[in-house]
Amino acid sequence: MSNPFPSTLLQSLDPAALMAGLQGLAAVRLAAEAGLVLGASILAVWLVALAVQRPELELRPVLLALAGAFLAAAAAGLADLGVLLGLGALRALGVQLAAGAAVLGLALIALREARRLRRLPAPAEFHQAQEALSRASAGQRIAQQALNLSEGRFRAAFEHAAIGMLLTDMRGRVLRHNAAFAALIGGDAAGIQRRDAVGLAHDDDQPALREALARLAADGQGAVTVECRLRHRDGRAVWVTTSLAALPGAGAETVVWQVQDIGERKAYEQTLRETRDALEQRVAERTRDLQEANRRLERANRHLRRMARDDALTGISNRRHLTSELRRARAAAARYGDGLAVLMVDIDHFKRINDNEGHQLGDQVLVSVADTLRRCLRASDTLGRYGGDELCAVLPHADAEAALAVAEKVRRTVHELAFRGRGPRPVCITCSVGVAVLVGDERVEALLARADDALYQAKRAGRDRVVLAADPAHDRQLAGQ
Numbered sequence: 001m002s003n004p005f006p007s008t009l010l011q012s013l014d015p016a017a018l019m020a021g022l023q024g025l026a027a028v029r030l031a032a033e034a035g036l037v038l039g040a041s042i043l044a045v046w047l048v049a050l051a052v053q054r055p056e057l058e059l060r061p062v063l064l065a066l067a068g069a070f071l072a073a074a075a076a077g078l079a080d081l082g083v084l085l086g087l088g089a090l091r092a093l094g095v096q097l098a099a100g101a102a103v104l105g106l107a108l109i110a111l112r113e114a115r116r117l118r119r120l121p122a123p124a125e126f127h128q129a130q131e132a133l134s135r136a137s138a139g140q141r142i143a144q145q146a147l148n149l150s151e152g153r154f155r156a157a158f159e160h161a162a163i164g165m166l167l168t169d170m171r172g173r174v175l176r177h178n179a180a181f182a183a184l185i186g187g188d189a190a191g192i193q194r195r196d197a198v199g200l201a202h203d204d205d206q207p208a209l210r211e212a213l214a215r216l217a218a219d220g221q222g223a224v225t226v227e228c229r230l231r232h233r234d235g236r237a238v239w240v241t242t243s244l245a246a247l248p249g250a251g252a253e254t255v256v257w258q259v260q261d262i263g264e265r266k267a268y269e270q271t272l273r274e275t276r277d278a279l280e281q282r283v284a285e286r287t288r289d290l291q292e293a294n295r296r297l298e299r300a301n302r303h304l305r306r307m308a309r310d311d312a313l314t315g316i317s318n319r320r321h322l323t324s325e326l327r328r329a330r331a332a333a334a335r336y337g338d339g340l341a342v343l344m345v346d347i348d349h350f351k352r353i354n355d356n357e358g359h360q361l362g363d364q365v366l367v368s369v370a371d372t373l374r375r376c377l378r379a380s381d382t383l384g385r386y387g388g389d390e391l392c393a394v395l396p397h398a399d400a401e402a403a404l405a406v407a408e409k410v411r412r413t414v415h416e417l418a419f420r421g422r423g424p425r426p427v428c429i430t431c432s433v434g435v436a437v438l439v440g441d442e443r444v445e446a447l448l449a450r451a452d453d454a455l456y457q458a459k460r461a462g463r464d465r466v467v468l469a470a471d472p473a474h475d476r477q478l479a480g481q
C-alpha cells in the first residue's frame, strides 16, 4: 500500500499511533453513521405512512432520495467498519457500495422524473392547443368588434332618432339624451345630463312615471308606456307619450326612454272634446225645449179633449160624450146580457131660481147638483149634462131595483142642499128623477126617451120624486088588448 503523506511528515509520525488515530476517528464516524441510519429509518417509516395516507403529496421522490441516502450511509458505515477492523477489502467495498447507492438513488429519481415528463402532452398536442387558443382569441376579437359595431349603431340610432330618447338609471337619473329630446323641452345638454328625468315632467304626471320605473325595477324587463306632460323651458306643457324599457344587454339598471310629441293629437282631441261638449249642450238645450213644448202640447191636448168631452160649467160629460158612453155601455150590456139603467134628473122650478136669485146662483146650483150626483154614483158610472138643467146618469150592471135606490139617494141628497140667495132665507131645491132600465135589444134613443118620459111623469105627479119607466113590452101588451 502506497503512503499518501510527505516523507518528512511520515518520518515524524509513529505509524502505529497514526493507525490508532484513524481507527478512533472511524469509530466516531461509525457511531454517527449508525445514528444517521437509525434517524433516516424512522423518517422513512413516517414518510411511507404519510405517502399512503396522502397520495396527492407525491412523496415518492423524497422516499427514493431518502432510500439512496440510507443506503449510502449504510455503505459508508461498512467502509468505516473496514477501517476500524483494519480490513482494507471491507473498507473498499463500503466505499464502492456508498458510491453505488448514491448513484442508484439519483438514477431512480431521474427515471421517475422522465416518466412524469412522458405523461405531459406531446408537442403536437401543445401545437393544437395553441391553435385552439389563438382561434378563441380571434373569435373574441371578432365578437368585440361586432359589439363595438353594434354599440356604434345603437349610439348613432340614439343620437339621430327623430323622437326624443333618454338613457337613465332605474331611479330616473339621465345618463344620456339625444338632440330630439333636448329640442322637446327647449333644454341644453348641461340642463338635462345627470338630472332626474321624472323631475322634467309636470308635477301631476310624476307619480305615474315613478310607478313605471318601479315596475321596471321590480320586473327587470318589459316596457311601460305613460302619457304625460313635460315642462318646456318657456313654461308651457308638452304632451308626450313615453315608453320606458329596460335596455337589453346593458344591465338591469339601465332604462331607455322613447319620448314622442303628441301635442297635435292632444290639441285635436281637445278640439273634439270641446266640439262634442258644445254639441251635447245644444242637444240638451234642444231636448229641454222639445220636452217643454211637448208638455205644453200635452196640456193643450188634454184641454182640448176636456173641452170636446166635458161640459164647461159643471165639468161633467157633455151630451155628445154622454151619449157615446151610453152606446158603449148598451153594447156591452147587450153582449153579456147585463143590466143597464139611465137616470134622467131635472131640477124642479129651476127657472124660478134664475129669475128670483139671478143666473149666477142658478149656475152655482147646477154645479152643486152635478157634484152631488157624482158623489152618489160609482166610478164606473157616467154622469153628463143632457141639456139646460137636465142631468143624466148611465149605470152599467144596474137593474131596476139598484137604479131606483141610486135615484132615491140622489133625490134625497139634492133635497138637503141649501144656497144663500138674495133674501134672508136659504134657497132650497128639489129634483125629479126618471129611471129607465134597458130591455132586450132596445136602442139608446128609445131608452133615453123612456127615461125622459118617466121624468115628465114625476114632474106631473108633483115633482121631488122618482118614477120608473114602464117596460115597453108591457106597454105593447096593453096596447094589444
Ligand SMILES: Nc1nc2c(ncn2[C@@H]2O[C@H](COP(=O)(O)OP(=O)(O)OP(=O)(O)O)[C@@H](O)[C@H]2O)c(=O)[nH]1
Residues within 6 Å of the ligand: 313, 346, 347, 348, 349, 350, 351, 352, 354, 358, 359, 360, 361, 362, 363, 366, 387, 388, 389, 459, 463
Ligand atoms: N143659470 C142657468 N140657467 C140655465 C142654464 N141652462 C138653462 N137654464 C135655465 O133653466 C131653465 C129651465 O127651465 P125648465 O126646465 O123649462 O123649467 P123649470 O123651471 O126647471 O121647471 P120644471 O122643469 O118644470 O120644474 C130655463 O130658465 C133656462 O134658461 C144654465 O146653464 N145656467
